[in-house]
Amino acid sequence: MGSVRRARDERYTESGIEVKPVYRPEDLGHFDYAERLGDPGEYPYTRGVYPTMYRGRPWTMRQYAGFGTAEETNRRFKYLIENGQTGLSVAFDLPTQMGRDSDHPLAAGEVGKVGVAIDSLLDMRELFEGIPLREVSTSMTINATAAILLLLYQLVAEEQGASPEEITGTTQNDILKEYLARGTYIYPPAPSMRITTDLFAYCARELPRWNTISISGYHIREAGSTAAQELAFTLSNAMAYVKAAVEAGLEVDEFAPRLSFFFNAHNDLFQEVAKYRAARRMWAKIMKERFGAADERSMKLRFHTQTAGSTLTAQQAENNIVRTTVQALSAVLGGTQSLHTNAFDEALALPTERSARIALRTQQILAHEAGLTGTADPLAGSYYVESLTDAVEEKAWEYIERVEELGGSVRAIEERYMQREIEEAAYRHQREVESGERVVVGVNRYAIEEEDLDVELHSVDEAxxxxxxxxxxxxxxSRDAAAxxxxxxxxxxxxxxxxxxxxxxxxxxxxxxxxxxxxxxxxxxxxxxxx
Incomplete structure (x- = not known):
């Protein structure tokens, strides 16, 4: 796509979309409400997947947590639930993500550091001790070993007496973005896709309310992509999963209603809102026209959002509370189904109880004090927002068409097309920060010479x-070795x-x-x- 030229008298989003000084009706051209928007809960779902959105119930507040042992993380889960969290989200340590037990030589130095260590059913039991899994929805950020963690979770839920219909939650299970942006893969792409589609089929038969995949743009954006690239590459990966499942013999409407998505929330509030609205419209079109879905649930793009970890700064860390609030606001105005707000100290360490509570309170203030839950899609009809939604969609389709020309996501990843596009976008962004063209408050403008870093930080026990x-x-x-x-x-x-x-x-x-x-x-x- 090449670099974006910036004239001195014009302003662009980081996706290269020009922002005009004023927007008027003519910027929308011949705007067909039914085709481009529709009412909330109706095709093409631009305005939201449910008719009243948050009017009856706010989004799920699903704070991401996990560190050290299962016992320690269990205490943090209970703390967050006591403070009003409405859904659990589990972070696993690197050895767990990579399929290594904690006593493996390659696990040295990483056990419990970036998430909780889960080696066996015993750890999973301890992780959810005293937490009724028939009443709690749990999201698990896990990919290469997603099937293993899902099954351990199911075993614990069954031990608690939960029926298959009562077990609810999501496994991320998005292995393609690991090859593309993150790196916690184990097996080659073909067998990895087999495990993914086996999980689809298993849940369709055994766990009907489980979301089998959270197709993730979050890590694509964290790797440095633009908003348009995040949207395009996420939907391209989603198309690859649907195609693989169909080729494995599954009917689209058998598994597609349980697909979910995971997007990033960055600082450009209106561009992010436009991205989420465009995502719903594009996915509805893809499922209806490309895959022949007939069940409206298959066409509804439901998504979780996390505020952008890559935007958090170690300098003047308290500023991150404001960044996170703006990002969370974009997700809510964009119609997210669940939300995680990062803690302000995460550029320095894992969150403390205090910083995690502030992050949760940010969501609660938005839900209960900011007047955001009264009406669905309050920005609909804005000349700017509708124009920006169209522009983000147009950019995203350009990328998707290029990926399809290459043979789809797997082939595009193998040829490093998507990786190169992300790397170039990340380079442009960093160059703009270093030149001062892109302002980062407290870093390249309004910096403090000698900063007092008197912030309580969380530490992980080395033992x-x-x-x-x-x-x-x-x-x-103690176990039955023969069995x-x-x-x-x-x-x-x-x-x-x-x-x-x-x-x-x-x-x-x-x-x-x-x-x-x-x-x-x-x-x-x-x-x-x-x-």
Whole structure:
């Protein structure tokens, strides 16, 4: 797409969209309300997926949390619930994301650092001890090992007496964006896509209210993309998942109603609102016209939003409270279904209880004091917002068409097309910050010479790995080793064949096989991906 030229007397969004000084009716051209907007809850869902949106109930406040041991994270979950959080969101540590047990040599230095360490069913039980899973919706940010964590969650919910219809939540399960932007993949793309579609099929039969994937633009944006690129590459990946599921024999309307999305909220409030509105309109068109969906639920793009971690600054960290508020406001005005607000100290460390509470209170103030929940899509009809929605959509379609010309997302990732576009956008952004063309308050303007960093920071106990290793040793000594071997053998045979992997995987995890052992069986069959 090339770099964006900026004339001195014009202003552009970071997606390269010109912003005019004034917008008038003629900027919308021949505007067809039914075609471009429709009422909230009606095709093409530009104005929202539900008729009254937040009037009956605000969005789900789903604060992302996880660190150290399952016991420590369980305490943080209960603290957030006591303070009014309405949904759980689990962060897992890097070894868990990469399919390694805490006592594996490659886990050294990472256990419990960026999320909670989960090695087995014992850890998952402890993570949700005292939290009734039939009453709580849980989102899990996990991709390469998503099937394992989902099954561990299901096992704990069943132990609590929950029925399949009562188990609700979301697994991120978006492996394509890992190759594209984040890097926590294990297996090559083809077997990874098989695991993803096996999870679709399993949930369609066994967990009817579980959202099987949260197709994520968040990490694409964190890697440096523009808003238009985030939207385009996310929808391209979504199309690849739908195509793979159909090719695996699933009917579109069998699995598509449980697809969900995950977007980033950045600082340009109106561009972000436009992005979310364009996303709904584009997805409805894609599902109806390209995939022949007949169920209206298959056409409704439901999404979670997280405020932008990449915009948080270590300098004058309290300024991040304002940034997060603006970003959260864009998500709410854009019609998000759930929201996480980052804590102001996250550029320095994991959130403390105090900073996590401030982040949650930010959402609660927006929900209860700001007058945002009375009407659906309050910005509809704005000459600027409607023009910007059209412009973001147009830019996104250009990228999608290029990806399709290359053969779809998997091929475009293999050829590094999307990666190069993101890298160029990130470079442009950084160059603008360093030149002062793009202002970052407290960093390249209004900086303070000697800043007082008297901020309480959260620290993770370095002894966590040793504790987890001891727990694993006790587990392996006490479990039925023969049963574990039998179940892992069944999983190996399924991987070598074409059976759904989640059924033997669940049996192995129930017999107390560890996350690392299950992942190693699949490594032995599928191999590991090396770019």
């Amino acid at each position: 966590i790995r040793e504790k987890q290793a001891e727990r694993l040793a006790r587990l392996r000594d 574990v071997e039998r179940s892992l053998g069944a999983l190996r045979r399924a991987a070598e064949g074409s059976d759904n992997l989640l059924y033997p995987m669940k049996e192995a995890l129930a017999s107390l096989a560890t996350l690392g052992e299950v992942s190693d069986v699949l490594r032995g069959v599928f191999g590991e991906y090396r770019p």
